[in-house]
Amino acid sequence: MNWYSVVFELIDMRSFSNLWYWIALATVWSTASHWVLGVPFDMVTRARRFGGQAETDLDALAQINVNRLLNIARVSGLGLISLASMVLTALLTLAFWYGVEFAQAIVLMALPLTVVWALSVSAAKAIDDQSATGEALQKRLTRHRLWTQLIGIVSIFFTAMWGMYKNLDVGPLGG
Numbered sequence: 001m002n003w004y005s006v007v008f009e010l011i012d013m014r015s016f017s018n019l020w021y022w023i024a025l026a027t028v029w030s031t032a033s034h035w036v037l038g039v040p041f042d043m044v045t046r047a048r049r050f051g052g053q054a055e056t057d058l059d060a061l062a063q064i065n066v067n068r069l070l071n072i073a074r075v076s077g078l079g080l081i082s083l084a085s086m087v088l089t090a091l092l093t094l095a096f097w098y099g100v101e102f103a104q105a106i107v108l109m110a111l112p113l114t115v116v117w118a119l120s121v122s123a124a125k126a127i128d129d130q131s132a133t134g135e136a137l138q139k140r141l142t143r144h145r146l147w148t149q150l151i152g153i154v155s156i157f158f159t160a161m162w163g164m165y166k167n168l169d170v171g172p173l174g175g
Contacts, residue, residue, distance in 0.1 A: 015105035016163030029152035036145045038065035059133045069124040112155035
C-alpha cells in the first residue's frame with residue numbers, strides 16, 4: 001500500500017464529509033454577516049452606542065463602500081450577472097444533473113451568496129437614494145445584516161441536510 005492511498009483512506013476527500021468544507025462554510029457566512037456592505041458590523045454597534053466620531057466614521061465608510069458597490073454594478077453589472085449566471089448554470093448542471101458532489105458543495109455556498117450580493121446592491125441603492133446617514137443608515141445596515149444572517153441560517157441548514165443525505169447515501173467507504 002503506497003502513501004497516497006493511505007492518506008486518501010485516512011482523510012475522506014468527499015466534500016460533505018470533509019471537515020475543511022464545513023470550516024469554510026462557517027467562515028464564509030460568518031464573514032458575510034460581519035461585513036455588511038463592506039462595513040464591519042462592530043462599527044454600526046459602536047456608532048449606535050457612542051455616536052459622535054464613531055457615527056461620522058460609519059457614515060464615511062458606508063458612503064465609500066456604497067459608492068464603490070454601485071459603481072461596480074453600473075460599470076460591470078451586466079457582465080457580472082452574465083458571468084455569474086453562466087458559472088451557476090454550469091455548476092447546477094454538474095451538481096444535480098451529473099451528480100458531482102464537489103459541484104453540489106460549491107452551489108450550496110455560491111447560490112445563497114449570489115442572493116446576498118443582489119440584496120447588497122439593492123441596499124446600497126436604497127442608501128444612496130435616501131442619502132441615509134446616522135440612525136437611518138444604522139437601521140438599514142442592521143436590516144441588511146439580519147437578512148444576510150437569515151439567508152445564512154437557511155443555507156447552512158439546507159447544506160447540512162443535503163450533506164447528511166449524501167453521506168448516508170454514499171456510505172463510509174464511498175461505495
